[in-house]
Every structure is written in C-alpha cells, then in structure tokens.
Amino acid sequence: MTIRLEEESIVFVGKCGVEEVETLLTLLEAYPRSPVDLTQAETIHTAIWQALMMAKSDIRGIPSSSKIAPMILSAIGKNASF
C-alpha cells in the first residue's frame, strides 16, 4: 500500500498510482481531518492530485523527487482553501 494511515496522518509513500485513489477517498472520508503527508511520495498520479484538490485536504510536505509537485501544490492550493 502506498497510501495508508499512520498515526492520524494519511501518508503517501513511493509511487502513488491511479489505483490508489479509492483507498485515498476511503481514508479521507473516514478521517476527514487527517493531514495528508506527501513527504515520502515519489510520484503522484493526476487522479490522486484531483482527489486531494476536491477534498481540500490539509497537505503536509512535498514529494522530494518530483520537480513539478511544488507547482501543483501551489496551483491546487489556490483553488482549495485560499
């Protein structure tokens, strides 16, 4: 599992593909207030980003290996909570 719950945080690890999106939504539904920690993620599929954006998740950290991730975060941030 690349997306899982760890001590009240939804943690992404490694390559998070489109197949994980339902897991994410289930977790987000069950723990709507949990922060989502992307620090350990390597790649994140657009479907996952879209779910995060839709759910206005509280995102922590930035996938270190993805160059575009900071830009995506800032772009979805603009539409989510700011």
Place this chain on the structure above:
Amino acid sequence: MDELMDQFAIEARELVQQASDDLLALERAPTDRGRLESAFRAIHTLKGSVGLFDLGPMHEVLHQAEELLTEARNTTIDIDAGFIDPLIAVVEWVDQCLDDIAREGKPSENLARQSKQILASLHAGETADDTPLAEIPPETVPDWAEAIAKAAGIDRGMSGAFVAVRYEPHPECFFSGDDPLATLAKMPDILHLQIAPKEPWPHRDNYDPFRCNLVIEALTAAAITDVEAVFRLIPDQIRIVGLTPLKQEKAELGAAPEPVQPHAQKMTTMRVEATRVDALLEIAGELVTAKNGLLPLAEDALVATSDERLSRRILSSHQEIERLVGALYSAVTRARMVPLDQTFRRFPRLVRETAARLGKSVDLIVEGEDVEADREIVEEIFEPLLHLVRNALDHGIEEEPDRTTSGKPPRGSLTLRARQRGERIEVELRDDGRGIEPDRIRSAAIAKGILSETVAATLSDATTLQLLFSPGFSTASTVSDLSGRGVGLDAVQMAAQRLGGHVELASTPSVGTVFTLSLPISFSMSRIMVVSVGEERYGVPIEGVIETIRLSQQNVTAVRAGEAFVLRDLTIPLLHLAELLQLKRRETLGTDLRVLIAQAGGERVGIVVDAIAERAETLLRPLSGLLRGLPGIAGTTVLGDGKVLLVLDLEELIG
C-alpha cells in the same frame, strides 16, 4: 523540506528587496509603469512562495497588497503617499516576518497581531477610481493565455518568448493510461501552473475519482516545438499558444531600466553558495604557495645531480604552473565579484525611514551601483556606509526651515556614488547639508588636548578635517554638539583600513560634506614571513619588516623598564613578540636572539621571535565575525598545510 524553506528564505529576501526598491522608485516617479509592474511581480511571486508554507497571516497580507497593486495596474488611481506607505509597511512587516522565520520557523505572535493593522491600512489605501487605462490594442492571443501570463507575473513587454498551454484532459483519460500532470511535467522550463476544476466539484457522494475534471494551464519558457512534442499524442486536448514579446514602447525618459528578465537570468547565472567559491579561492591561494616550492627544488636538483637539464625542466614547469595558478587565481577572484548594488540597495529604505524619524525630507541618489568588487568588501562596506549615512542625515542635512533660510531646496539631497579607479573602488557619500567649519574642529582639538594652539594654527583646513577620524575625537560629545561629525568616524576609518582602504573627507561650510571611501576591488596576494613564538606561529607582512638579525644576548642593554640594543650606531628598542601577544616569554639563556627589525610610527623597533620559518605569498583576508575586534591582527591566511595563520599588524601591536 528544510531545503525548500532555505530556498524560500533566500528568494523571499530578494523579492522583498525588489518590491521595496520598486516602491521607493515609484514614490519618486509615480508614472513609472515598469516599476509598478516589477513591484507587482515581486509581491505576486512572494505570495506564491508563501502559499507553499503555513506562515500564518503572511499570505493574506501579501494577497491584499497584490490586490492593491493590481488595481493600480488596471486603473489610474493616484500613486501617492497614501498608496505607497501601506505597501512599504507591508514590505517591512514581511521583512520582519522573514527574520522570525529564520529564527523560529514562523512569524512571531506579535507580528501576527500587527497583520490586522497592516490589512486595515491596505484597505484604506484602496481609494478606488475605476477609470480603466487606455484600451489595450486587440490581440490574437486568447484571453486564457493572456491571463496565465499575467498570473505568472510575465509582462509581455518583456523580451523573450513564452508558450502558454491549456490542457483539458479527456474525462476518460485515466482509463487510457494517461497521467496528465506527469505528461505536462515533461515540458521543460515551466514557469507557472494553474489547475482548476472543469466543472464545479460534485458532492462527495457523486464524485467519480476516475473521471478527469481538470483544466490545466501552464506557462513555459521552452521552445514551442519542444512543447508540441510533449503533447503530440493528444492534440485534441491541448492548446498551445506562443507569446511573442510585444513591441516595447519607448521607456519614459529617466525611467529605471527594466529588471533583468528572470528566465534569461536563469540561463546565464547560477546561485553558488559563497563558501564554495571561498574554498576555491583558498585552494588557489594555497597553490600559489605550493608552486613556490618548485624554485628551491630546481636549485636542489642542480646541486644534487649537476644535471642542468633537469633543473631547467623543473624551472620551466614552475613557470607553466605559475601562469596557470595566476589564471586560476584571477578567475576565482572574478567569481567572487558582486555588484555594489547588493549593499547600496539597502539604503533607500533606510534613508527614508531615518529621515522620516528625524522629520527631514531627503532624496537619496544612488549611482554606480553596478560597479563590482569582492563579495566580502561589498558586504563589509555596509556598516561604515551606514554610519556615514546616519551621520549625514542626523547632523549634515539641516532641518527644512534652516535650508529654506539659506536658500537651499527644502528637500535635502544625499548622493551615494561608486566608481572604479584602476584596481580600487571609490564610494562617495555627498550631502548638501551644513558642512563642517574647520575652525570649530581646531578649537575642539585644542580643547581636547590633541593639538597645541600653535600647531593648530599651522594646519590647513583639509588636514584639520581629517582630525575627525582620529580616535581622540571618536567619543567626544563636545564634537557631536559642535558639528555633529566625529562620533564614530574613527570606527569608519578602521573599518576601511581593515579592508585595505581608507576614508577621506572634504567639506565646505554651508554647502555640504563629501566622504570618500577608497577600497581595493579584491584582496590581493601579499608576502608574509612566518615566525614562531613558543608553540604558536604567526604571519608578519614582509613590507613591515626591514631586516632580520641575530642578536647576541650580551648586546642587549636594559633601559628603564625595557630593553634596547645598538644596530649600526642606532639605538633600537627591543620588544618581545611573546609579551606583545601576552604569551609566556621563553627564557633562552646564552643563545642568540632572532630579531625582526620593523618600522613602526617612523621609528625602528626590534622584535624578538623564537624562530623565523618560511616566507610565503598568500592571500590575506580581513578578520570577520568574532575575530573582528582583535587588535594587532591584520587578517588571516591559509597556509599550504591547510592551517589558518593569524597575520599580525606589527604597527598596531607595538603602538
């Protein structure tokens, strides 16, 4: 994560500085659109970066500041103090927040509370006047492309071409294995990215995570062909628009030049940590020392083998290495050069604040900020300059009524100007204030017992003014009452000297005062002699040493509390380096003393050391940080063995 924060801190400072520069320039030239655009870009980018972190109210404050600037860009609201002041307050507040972030990771509670006031002042500044500017000529560029360029802070007046991309992935694209953002990320040089839902988000229960509901827009500095290549398989979902630069209208006369375009800068410059360049410079300095070892080697070879060819080969290889080391050294020296602007740009805001506090209005004119010097010199020059600027504002420039009475313009003028003179730079600070009366300096010097009346009478006006730099004047409150000059001027002189330079002063009563700092462009190689005292080794600049002698202990005579000896019919006082450095003096009965004959204050002095080791050509660096105040130390250098050596300032040590 920390790295990102570090990067943010560096960039944020630059953006704050940029915004501050632009706002101050706008204050002087309210019609300068270029400055307005630049201020907007700086605030906009700053807001974007702040958004990546949880930094309390910073985002909201910046957002409001951006709104105000946007309004100014789109309308013709007056750019006056009512507009500029709240924005300057924002910039200062953000600057303080950055200080806090550097210390504690986030803005303090106190600053967070201040944000409310700042926001209120920003709202008050929105004196809306919704008259639109002259119609922008119709363009074939679609609105969305214009909008993203605008959102990215790209002014189409800027040179360089950009490509705007609008990507509406097919709703079922996830099923065909597409990952739109990953595809987009293949595009080089992305400058800006926007993601929005194509249709409003459905309720969670109806949300289909496998349908793509996004519109992605991006702006890139890549070539349009490269962009097309990335999306060649999905032409139906993509729109690509090239944004060629608009013909730029002639800049207004006297308008500031356009700031360097960020992406062009990216191509030609890179940010390198200063310590890495320093390490290179040190290695280059050590190489200079190391290559010196080849000369004796050539001699040894000749002696040991009588093979002249071998010796000559070593010599010619020494020459080649010498040439290369010289080239390396000067290349690294150049790498450390930065424009004086890095220090000069801190002054406009400072002058504005200080002048406002003193109830004076002063225009600061900065010239020659693109003159370059060694990074350390550019940094270190700030404090002495700050001192001089404060002095000029506080004491040089008169209050407005006084100025009017003496027929001067009510606003004072302060000019900060740099120019290059051969291997040196000259930084001049000129005010049009009340100037300094030499006679008052004379009488103060007499009163302080620095000069006798007869000597004072013979001093020229120019020489008299230089008295202000002498330490005797530095803390004299009488002087600050007298003319306002003098307080701490010796500190300015010392700072300049530490950097291998000096300060001069010229003044005409009731016309103004000019301070000129003359400094080297970079630190040069100097020859030192390495001496040892007990276990410690020190460097002594060779130019300060006239000769070295062996002195028999029998020839040392006790003279009152001290010692002296006779050298070629001249009686010379003898000092021990160990004592000067407050180290334990080693008793060496019977053996000859090793003595450096040095010139100090026009007199010869013998200085006893335990041993004289090698001579070396090295790079002398001024003291920094904690060592700075150390008396008697001229600087530090790194020797071939990697050890740091303190280089003594014999004259100061003896004095």
